[in-house]
Amino acid sequence: MSNANSSESYLLLVEFVHKHLDFHDAELQSILDMHGIVVGTDCHFLPLPNSDTDTTADGDRGSFQNHSTTSKSKSNSNKRPFRILSFAWKSIGSKYAVCDEDPDSDAASPTRNGGSNDTVNLITALARCTLVRSVMELWGAGPSIDDCATSIRMGSSLRRHREGRHLRRRNIGNTKQNDSTPIKPYPERTWKITIHTLGSTYTRQEQNEMRSKFSFLQFPGPVQMKHPDDEYLFIREVELDAMGGAVYPRHCKGDDGKTKKELIPENDARPPLACYFGRVLGNGTLGRNWRGSNRLFRYSLKKRTYLGPTSMDSELSLIMTNLAQVRKGSFAFDPFVGTGSILLAAALRGARAFGTDIDLRVLRGRSSTENIVSNFKQYDLPPPELVRSDNSIYQRHFRKHLPLFDAIVTDPPYGIRAGARKSGSRRGDGEARPIAEEFRYDHVAQTRPYAVSDVMADLLNVAAMTLVMGGRLTYVIPSMLDFDAEEDLPRHDCLRVVSVCYQPLQTELGRRTVTMEKVKDYDERRREEYLEGTWVNGPQSAEKVANIRERLMEAARKKPGYEEKAAWRKQKRKETKEAKKRAKLEGVGRVAVDSECRHANDDDGRD
Amino acid sequence: SPLLITATEIRVDEPTSASSSDPAQQQREIAFAKNILPSLDWPTLLQGAKAMGMESLPPMVTPELAADEGFLRALYHVLMDVHLVNGMLTCPDTGREFPVTDGIVDVMLQESECD
Numbered sequence: 001m002s003n004a005n006s007s008e009s010y011l012l013l014v015e016f017v018h019k020h021l022d023f024h025d026a027e028l029q030s031i032l033d034m035h036g037i038v039v040g041t042d043c044h045f046l047p048l049p050n051s052d053t054d055t056t057a058d059g060d061r062g063s064f065q066n067h068s069t070t071s072k073s074k075s076n077s078n079k080r081p082f083r084i085l086s087f088a089w090k091s092i093g094s095k096y097a098v099c100d101e102d103p104d105s106d107a108a109s110p111t112r113n114g115g116s117n118d119t120v121n122l123i124t125a126l127a128r129c130t131l132v133r134s135v136m137e138l139w140g141a142g143p144s145i146d147d148c149a150t151s152i153r154m155g156s157s158l159r160r161h162r163e164g165r166h167l168r169r170r171n172i173g174n175t176k177q178n179d180s181t182p183i184k185p186y187p188e189r190t191w192k193i194t195i196h197t198l199g200s201t202y203t204r205q206e207q208n209e210m211r212s213k214f215s216f217l218q219f220p221g222p223v224q225m226k227h228p229d230d231e232y233l234f235i236r237e238v239e240l241d242a243m244g245g246a247v248y249p250r251h252c253k254g255d256d257g258k259t260k261k262e263l264i265p266e267n268d269a270r271p272p273l274a275c276y277f278g279r280v281l282g283n284g285t286l287g288r289n290w291r292g293s294n295r296l297f298r299y300s301l302k303k304r305t306y307l308g309p310t311s312m313d314s315e316l317s318l319i320m321t322n323l324a325q326v327r328k329g330s331f332a333f334d335p336f337v338g339t340g341s342i343l344l345a346a347a348l349r350g351a352r353a354f355g356t357d358i359d360l361r362v363l364r365g366r367s368s369t370e371n372i373v374s375n376f377k378q379y380d381l382p383p384p385e386l387v388r389s390d391n392s393i394y395q396r397h398f399r400k401h402l403p404l405f406d407a408i409v410t411d412p413p414y415g416i417r418a419g420a421r422k423s424g425s426r427r428g429d430g431e432a433r434p435i436a437e438e439f440r441y442d443h444v445a446q447t448r449p450y451a452v453s454d455v456m457a458d459l460l461n462v463a464a465m466t467l468v469m470g471g472r473l474t475y476v477i478p479s480m481l482d483f484d485a486e487e488d489l490p491r492h493d494c495l496r497v498v499s500v501c502y503q504p505l506q507t508e509l510g511r512r513t514v515t516m517e518k519v520k521d522y523d524e525r526r527r528e529e530y531l532e533g534t535w536v537n538g539p540q541s542a543e544k545v546a547n548i549r550e551r552l553m554e555a556a557r558k559k560p561g562y563e564e565k566a567a568w569r570k571q572k573r574k575e576t577k578e579a580k581k582r583a584k585l586e587g588v589g590r591v592a593v594d595s596e597c598r599h600a601n602d603d604d605g606r607d
Numbered sequence: 608s609p610l611l612i613t614a615t616e617i618r619v620d621e622p623t624s625a626s627s628s629d630p631a632q633q634q635r636e637i638a639f640a641k642n643i644l645p646s647l648d649w650p651t652l653l654q655g656a657k658a659m660g661m662e663s664l665p666p667m668v669t670p671e672l673a674a675d676e677g678f679l680r681a682l683y684h685v686l687m688d689v690h691l692v693n694g695m696l697t698c699p700d701t702g703r704e705f706p707v708t709d710g711i712v713d714v715m716l717q718e719s720e721c722d
Binding site: 328350363373386406 | 620634635636637638639641642643646687690709710711712713714715716
């Protein structure tokens with residue numbers, strides 16, 4: 001890293017969590033772009049030390065089209081959980097801020113039409129990434145701890161930190177650049193050095209030896225273990241396997257699965273992949289573990305009152321809202337809303353939500369306290385607008401030529417879980433029985449199966465019609481490894497593909513989260529042409545998606561959380577059945593006995 | 608043509624004192640209203656609001672109004688806090704009715720109306 005700390009650059013090290021590997025770059029770029037930070041112009045990705053193993057080091061342009069090869073899962077296990085971002089030093093403290101601010105403040109909230117001169121707080125921006133574990137100001141890096149220390153000596157980070165110009169907290173609402181809250185002077189700042197060794201454990205003594213390599217920095221203030229002003233971080237990176245464990249573990253495991261503290265000498269002697277040293281950002285407001293601070297667990301599915309078999313896991317929903325760049329005050333749409341889990345994520349980002357579904361029972365939920373709206377209420381969010389309609393004839397329901405939505409985020413029915421439906425008689429002869437006037441609006445229109453190729457063609461066309469220019473569609477599509485994103489993805493003349501992220505579910509089975517952006521106005525006269533052009537390779541691409549129903553069911557059964565959901569549903573059905581049975585057998589006069597029975601049942605260990 | 612609203616039951620969500628004094632919430636409302644204003648068909652909105660018992664909207668939106676935060680917040684309130692819980696949407700041309708039940712609008716078409 002010879003150009004590591006040139007006086008021109010300010011470097012950030014982004015550490016990702018070890019899941020959804022294929023989503024890291026797509027989510028990061030999407031968030032950066034949302035804040036007006038263009039990779040390649042406003043900032044650059046720098047290669048990591050020892051980066052001949054890093055398949056995405058050349059990712060300045062973020063060429064996501066390449067992330068579609070069948071060997072995706074293999075290259076992901078080589079993907080390292082770090083990114084180095086390089087900014088122009090002179091932009092820090094002016095165009096970009098790195099000081100702690102109230103993370104909920106709207107001071108840096110991005111607007112679509114914001115050609116704003118407002119300072120963008122990089123911490124607030126990056127904190128939105130679901131997959132970012134932490135961010136630090138990178139002082140030095142290298143293929144060994146000594147190289148890392150040397151690169152610090154050769155750089156300007158310590159001097160800059162002593163000067164502290166870029167640390168000043170900007171006064172919110174104040175337009176004068178020079179007006180800022182003074183920070184604690186350097187000689188008084190408390191500090192500590194945290195050691196983070198990926199996939200390996202080191203003794204306290206070993207850690208202190210690592211710390212001693214940085215004693216040349218000679219921080220004047222006192223060491224403070226809890227909530228210091230400055231937390232420094234030394235990271236020792238090694239090769240990780242797909243599960244996030246070390247490929248060459250330092251210690252061998254005992255037969256009981258627990259680590260026996262026996263060193264494996266040849267592994268222990270291996271040099272690290274990289275060593276990094278820097279100062280943790282967001283220390284005051286976020287702490288070092290940003291994900292914990294985001295309190296994502298609050299939104300976990302477990303706590304939600306209304307769930308169904310198709311509820312999208314909350315983490316993927318949140319990631320989707322980032323890929324779709326859902327902003328505060330925007331309008332988000334899910335045409336296949338189901339139980340509303342994706343819309344909920346959009347509402348958590350501050351959007352107002354609109355959802356449609358063909359299935360009235362799903363829209364209404366199980367009861368007035370267990371439905372989509374009650375889920376929103378549970379999190380104190382404004383309720384979504386819900387309409388029962390058929391996406392395949394969207395233009396018959398709603399006013400045409402109305403680009404209204406900033407984002408469309410959805411998990412379409414592929415005939416896999418919910419059994420995709422659209423309006424129209426099951427009788428293929430096209431003859432429909434006319435309904436008498438007085439019954440008209442109570443009649444539940446019959447539905448018939450909705451071919452996957454049509455689901456996607458209609459979805460893309462509705463997106464092209466209803467998205468504002470620059471608005472995004474993010475959807476999930478299950479696929480086998482034989483699915484080639486170049487050829488098999490549905491296309492639309494008005495939309496361009498922004499990213500495709502693969503999530504393996506089973507060996508050959510996974511799903512892709514596709515993001516598209518509206519780049520051309522919709523022309524109603526070309527409607528048939530748009531629909532015909534959806535599949536580059538013809539409908540057989542769609543069939544690749546449609547024929548994996550059973551295998552996806554298998555994969556879902558193996559997923560964590562499925563057992564709980566299935567057991568819960570089973571329990572509920574049992575309870576409802578028993579309650580109905582009791583009500584039938586026993587009349588009103590035996591209510592007292594009935595409640596006795598119920599109490600007795602409660603005691604048999606069921607919680 | 609825009610559907611006519613027959614309202615049987617309306618619910619107006621009054622903002623809690625907490626949210627109405629929360630500046631972040633106010634900014635969200637203003638941003639949303641500003642964002643959606645260009646897409647609104649004002650005469651239709653006036654008509655719909657009237658059917659829902661809201662007569663407070665101005666007959667026209669001038670550029671000054673469009674930039675006024677008070678107006679934008681009031682617009683947000685009319686758009687997003689007034690809910691048709693039960694009622695009917697009727698097409699003035701065909702008489703076709705679309706029911707609204709428990710806040711959910713059902714615009715499903717019959718088999719004969721589908722292609």
